[in-house]
Amino acid sequence: MSTKEVVLAVARRFLSFVDESPSPYHAVDQIKKKLVAAGFQELREANTWNVKPNAKYFVTKNQSTIIAFAVGGQFKPGNGFSIVGAHTDSPCLKVKPMSIVNKSGYNMVGVECYGGGIWHTWFDRDLKLAGRVLVRNGDKIEHRLVHVRKPILKVPNICIHLQRDHNEKHSVNKESHVCPILATSVQSALNGNNSSTDKDENKSGQTSSKLQPLLVQLLCDELQVSPDQLLDFDLHLADTQPSAIGGILDEFVFAPRLDNLLNAYTSAVGLIDSCADSSLEKEPNIRMISLFDNEEVGSQSAQGAGSSFQEFVLRRLSAGGSQTAFEEAIPKSYLLSADQAHAIHPNYSEKHESNHQPALHKGIVVKINSNQRYASTGITNTILREVSRLGDVPLQDFVVRNDTPCGSTIGPIMSAKLGMPTVDIGAPQLSMHSIREMCCTTSVWQAESLYKSFFINYPQVYNSMNF
Ligand SMILES: [Zn+2]
Structure with missing residues (x-):
């Protein structure tokens, strides 16, 4: 070679x-x-x-x-x-402990900014979810990895028509601007999920009540467990786009x-x-x-x-x-x-x-x-x-x-x-x-x-x- x-x-x-x-x-x-x-x-x-x-x-x-x-x-x-x-x-976006955010007809996922990321690069990417979940299995507690490869989340940019100086000053508010969309409440309701945030439900302390019901369903399907088996989690968002060899001469790594x-x-x-x-x-x-x-x-x-x-x-x-x-x-x-x-x-x-x-x-x-x-x-x-x-x-x-x-x-x-x-x-x-x-x-x-x-x-x- x-x-x-x-x-x-x-x-x-x-x-x-x-x-x-x-x-x-x-x-x-x-x-x-x-x-x-x-x-x-x-x-x-x-x-x-x-x-x-x-x-x-x-x-x-x-x-x-x-x-x-x-x-x-x-x-x-x-x-x-x-x-x-x-x-x-x-650096990445990480799912918050209590992450249910329902706003303007959207089901969203509250995230924390981990480390010093260039956060505007997380906008308009097709995001997936990966990390670990602690799961109760009988009298044992298991550490399970989860990697949902589907683009289930998106942090959309504000369109330029509503913010004309977008290119001059695209400053990101790390609390209010980076919250990704998971679903619309319309589709979510059709799917049988009650999307209204019931804060009292959150207080039950059940881990499954701290996440969007759709997300709980997805995690449980991936892990083959029931919602009451979920104990805690560290979930990271990541780009779904696979890494690539790039450049006209195949000399770069884009990843x-x-x-x-x-x-x-x-x-x-x-x-x-x-x-x-x-x-x-x-x-x-x-x-x-x-x-x-x-x-x-x-x-x-x-x-x-x-x-x-x-x-x-x-x-x-x-x-x-x-x-x-x-x-x-x-x-x-x-x-x-x-x-x-x-x-x-x-x-x-x-x-x-x-x-x-x-x-x-x-x-x-x-x-x-x-x-x-x-x-x-x-x-x-x-x-x-x-x-x-x-x-x-x-x-x-x-x-x-x-x-x-x-x-x-x-x-x-x-x-x-x-x-x-x-x-x-x-x-x-x-x-x-x-x-x-x-x-x-x-x-x-x-x-x-x-x-x-x-x-x-x-x-x-x-x-x-x-x-
Ligand atoms: Zn480093």
């Missing part, structure tokens, strides 16, 4: 992952399935672990965060951790949630691929991916990168050695914090610093910010440059303009908490936080190759540092 064919094949596999991952729960489930197929065993946080060298494991939290690791054949407590960190969540499913997916592939040959037998470290939920809202949750989950996992894996095995492991470890980066935008090129304009196809972006919105340092960048040289993956540097606020990610949060050497990187993309984003096919392949090279080569690069 030519390089272009390889790149396209890699990108297409990623696109199917994105289309099957409309929520963080689905993303974790997809990754779990890939890991199990590659011989990883599931551990439970609540159990005692009996982790062996040269074996592979994973553990999940809240079903929306996953840490997977391959223990080197030469690993002993006190040895380092080679970690790629990324996140599983993306939702590239930030940050691209790195969640490619780090998992990089970890699995790094274990495909015998290199794990000689490995002194533990190779790990840590994919967290809630990055888009600041990471401060039990399953977020700001929690102690990462530290607890590392401590358990360092147990059994000297009393300070965990502390000894930290300086030998390295966190590659992978989150998407901003490619130069031709129509807004003045927004980029003139010497730092990451381009599509030209490599993975190293994010640097002396004010520590990114965790990269001269030392951690050097390690990355060595890893990328050994993996033959090009890098580009990014720094934000001094007059522009800088984004941030899990890198600074985790490196500060753990005291772990960290670099912040990402693949260049456009339209970040839009409902439909854009990157290049090459970067999916480059990210996979970089992470694989990191897992295989990091211990050797670390040992070459003569200071």
